[in-house]
Amino acid sequence: MTRAAFQDKFFGIMRWVVIAGLVVATLFPFYYMLLLSVKPIDNLLLDPGRIWVSASEFTVDSYRSVLTSVENGGQGFLLMLRNSALVSIGAVILTLLVAIPGAYAVSRLRFTGQRKVSALFLGVYLFPATLLAVPLFVMFAKAGLQGSLVGLIIVYIAQTVPVAIYMLRSYFTTVPISIEEAAALDGCSRYQIVRRVVLPLAAPSVMATGLYVFMIAWNEFLFALLFLAAEPSHWTVSLGLQQLSNGVEVPKTVLMAGSVVLTLPVVLMFYGAERMLTEGLTSGADKS
């Protein structure tokens, strides 16, 4: 066998080994999460190595405990789901409102300091979020935004706007200028051009960006911890889950049910629009 033929064969087999390995490595933790959430804790302690659940032991008690309101002795995750949804949707809408004009300007208009603006937005990531924590904490306390969801939304806008502009900009530049010029000749103002011509064309990209912002806001943990820890009625799901794990004697199965509740919305949403999202993120990566 020649060396090329041998390698062809070897890599042909390795390819399937790698694929199988990666699928197991990525999916197994999620399967395990789901599995534990429907198992009674006693059965788990008795036989930790069993990775299936029999029909007789299947239970939704963990979910009941997680979703029941605090007054009724549960963990009150329904309220937290509402908080998370409010914060994430708020962040999506406001970020898009801010980022769409910004991305349009950066991609189409020439203005003073254009290059500096792009550099500034990238520079945001150079500094650790923990660096922003102290001053923001104090500023929000002074503005009366401490422990409020509005304060959290403002932070999330700042965290997501640079990525949003990056994603939108690469799409806006693909809209042919001639279309805009035609609209301008027809008497459209700049605002009308953006609203009636550019936005409809860029709709998939706007959706993808919105989803990405939603994901970041829904998954965020540090700022929720810093700003809301003292205000249980405003906890997001991430924060609630972490606080739950600090509590005494919370069974791991309940913790896993909470993890499923936290993970499910964002994963469902992601699968609904996977294609769009991945293309939105990587557009521009394929040019050398």
Added chain:
Amino acid sequence: MTTVTQRPPDTEPEPTHRAARAKSTLRGQENRAGLVLVSPTFVIVLVVVVLPILWTIVLAFQNVRLVDIQSQGLFGHWTLHNLQRVFSSPGFWSSLWTTVVYTVGSTLGSIVVGLVAALALRKPFRGRALVRGAMLLPYVAPVVAVAFVWQVLLSPDLGVVNHWGMNVFGWDRPIAFLTQRSYDVAGVPVPMALFTVIAFETWRYFPFAFLFLLARLQAVPAVLEEAAVVDGTTPWQRFRFILLPQLLPVIALLTVLRFIMTFNKFDDVYLLTGGGAGTDVVAVRVYRFLTARFDVGLASAQAVVLAVVLIVLLGLYFKFFGRRVQEEQS
């Protein structure tokens, strides 16, 4: 660039007074429109990012605790005391070293695994879309949830990993992956907890590298490889001499992005180990100084030092690899 006018080149002879005014008005209009459209973003970033950063730098040079920060003026007594304490405090240097090891390990890990995954999934096969979707899950899922699953998976008493390890692989006792600082493997001490958080970070972020590398791989012209196949090259040679050079700019960009993000990472390590067992990265230390001791000055000083170290490291990187990254961005 413009919407309705073509800008005349700069070398054009001086236009008449009227034309000059019209031109400057149009250009001025565009300039104003651009500034107006960018200003909301600018204001948000200024208020929530830039001002806090500047304030932190000021705080790093002052002796402040959280209680007196409200009353104290911006320009109180300046001091180098905090920085001095940062550098002399026990554990700072080891914490910085831990951060560097953690960041380099996780960046390398996520890019290498992402590259392998992208190469394996490059050619279409039945169910590829499903497999690709599965591979993005760790990146999409909330960090709190996945950190807890790993904790349970690796737990010494009820985790499935240790159970199997003992029953199938014959470990003589459970391994405390997340709480044991060091573990002897064939006589060599291995920093166990640190390795585990690096593995977690690799697992969580390889999808990011995978996405970008796969997108780039699919844009490589097929003729290049077909010609190489005709020439009788081995798959390894095709990777080494055709694919890798095409991927290098993306890899360089990914390295920078992942390095920055991981260097400042707080939540992954905090949720997995709380910074214990030799995983005390600086971001977690800053948080602990802030919440446990309310020592704003010291926390700020540490955060500033962390940012400076990152900037220096990035500067070095750009000095050596700068051209590639710039090529990718242009």
